[in-house]
Amino acid sequence: MFPLLLLICALALPASNAISVxxxxxxxxxxxxxxxxxxxxxxxxxxxxxxxxxxxxxxxxAIRASxxxxxxxxxxxxxxxxxxxxxxxxxxxxxxxCFYPGSYFFTFTAVSDSSSHxxxxxxxxxxxxxxxxxxxxxxxxxxxxxxxxxxxxxxxFVHLKEGEIYETSKAGRxxxxxxxFRLH
Numbered sequence: 543m544f545p546l547l548l549l550i551c552a553l554a555l556p557a558s559n560a561i562s563v564x565x566x567x568x569x570x571x572x573x574x575x576x577x578x579x580x581x582x583x584x585x586x587x588x589x590x591x592x593x594x595x596x597x598x599x600x601x602x603x604a605i606r607a608s609x610x611x612x613x614x615x616x617x618x619x620x621x622x623x624x625x626x627x628x629x630x631x632x633x634x635x636x637x638x639x640c641f642y643p644g645s646y647f648f649t650f651t652a653v654s655d656s657s658s659h660x661x662x663x664x665x666x667x668x669x670x671x672x673x674x675x676x677x678x679x680x681x682x683x684x685x686x687x688x689x690x691x692x693x694x695x696x697x698x699f700v701h702l703k704e705g706e707i708y709e710t711s712k713a714g715r716x717x718x719x720x721x722x723f724r725l726h
Contacts, residue, residue, distance in 0.1 A: 598642055600724035602631035606716025607652070611636075612707050618652075618662065618700040620720060621713075628724070637699035638722055640692040648722040649687040650674070650700050652707045656681055660705035666690055666698050673703075681708055683717065689725065698722070 604620035611619045619636040626633070629641035640646070654660050654676030663670040664686070674684035690698065700720050709717055 597644075597724065597726055598628055600628035600630050600642060600646070600722075602626050602638065602723075603719070603721035604631070604633070604636065605719050606714075607702075607707055607709055607718035611702065612655075612709065614660075614702060614704050614706065616702050618702055618707075618718060618720070620716075620718070622716060625721075630722075635699075636720075637697050640694055640696040640698075642724065643693050645689055645691050645725040646698075646722055647687065647689050647725055648672075648698060648720070649685060650721075651683060651685040651717070651719045652676065652700075652702075653681050653683045653709075653717040654678060655706040655708040658706040660707050661703040662707070663701050663703055664688055664698060665701045666692075667696055670701070670703075676705075676707075678705075 602623065603625040604623050606621040608619040608621050611617060617636065620633070623631065623633045630638050632639055638646075638648075648664055650662070650664055650672075652660060652662050652674060655678070657678060659678045660676045661673060663673045665671065671690065672686045672688040674686045676682040676684050690696075692698070700718075707718055
């Protein structure tokens, strides 16, 4: 019992006031200045937790390719914006322009016309970064997603590279979609 009490006292004292305990002497205390068999270590404190930072939300979702952008080699313009939170989505130009630098998730979908294939791509500035393809056999849909690191004023949009895409004749609905949100 006595050695345990000494150990507790040794842990409670600063290292400069440590008490030496000789394990071979059945718990006897060594005089100060003797080489210690045990010296209490300074207390260990938990790391300071990281400070949480507020991330400004940025979310958008657009649907329905406009009539003027359903044929080959054109930027796809969207008729309807379903969501637009924060800064970035420009409905007139149908492109996302980065205001807050960071990582963003983007996804897009399109459907082929029954008589044509298509190839569409997400473009960052002028670089094609993710592509989808639909065959002309029936109406084929394809989707792709990508996470991009963006700097301020980087532009992201969908470009129809080849063929034609199909849209329903019912206004307010759409088969072609483009959505994105900020991760951090």
